[in-house]
Amino acid sequence: MIYPAYIHKDKRSAWGATLPDFPGCFAAADALDDLPAAVQEAVEVYFEGEAMDVPAPTAPDALPRGKAYTGGQWLLVDIDVARVNPRAVRLNVSLPENLVQRIDAYARTHGATRSGFLAEAARRAMADNERAA
Structure with a gap:
């Protein structure tokens, strides 16, 4: 629009x-x-x-x-x-426990939530892929 x-x-x-x-x-x-x-x-x-x-x-x-x-x-x-x-949208994913702990620690120290961190990581990965294509 x-x-x-x-x-x-x-x-x-x-x-x-x-x-x-x-x-x-x-x-x-x-x-x-x-x-x-x-x-x-x-x-x-x-x-x-x-x-x-x-x-x-x-x-x-x-x-x-x-x-x-x-x-x-x-x-x-x-x-x-x-x-x-x-x-x-609520979803259920399975990740290794130690990875979840690292994600939570990183998100917490950067003022984010687990969901916010994962969403931003996904956006960046897709944007990097689009730029490389």
Whole structure:
């Protein structure tokens, strides 16, 4: 789906994107060309573990205005909402006990949960595979 993103760049800073359809969701990238991918990632993280519906995009003629939206410009970004799934699915997997203990310890020291760690590890493995293909 095509969503509006308000983009801006201050001197000596990365490109920033504010996403009015996802309150509190922001993205940043050093290069403008990298901003759409950063927006996709930010939206996926925004919904991770949350039980909320994906909103419809704001129409261009209804975009917010005001002080918060000066000095930048609007960009329409294609967000793959199929990759956004806020509803968690419970599943049963079997892993060696020592591996589970190591996963739990790693997740705990990095402020994550076991499920969050495993989901992120799976995402990274699949992204690495896609890049290699």
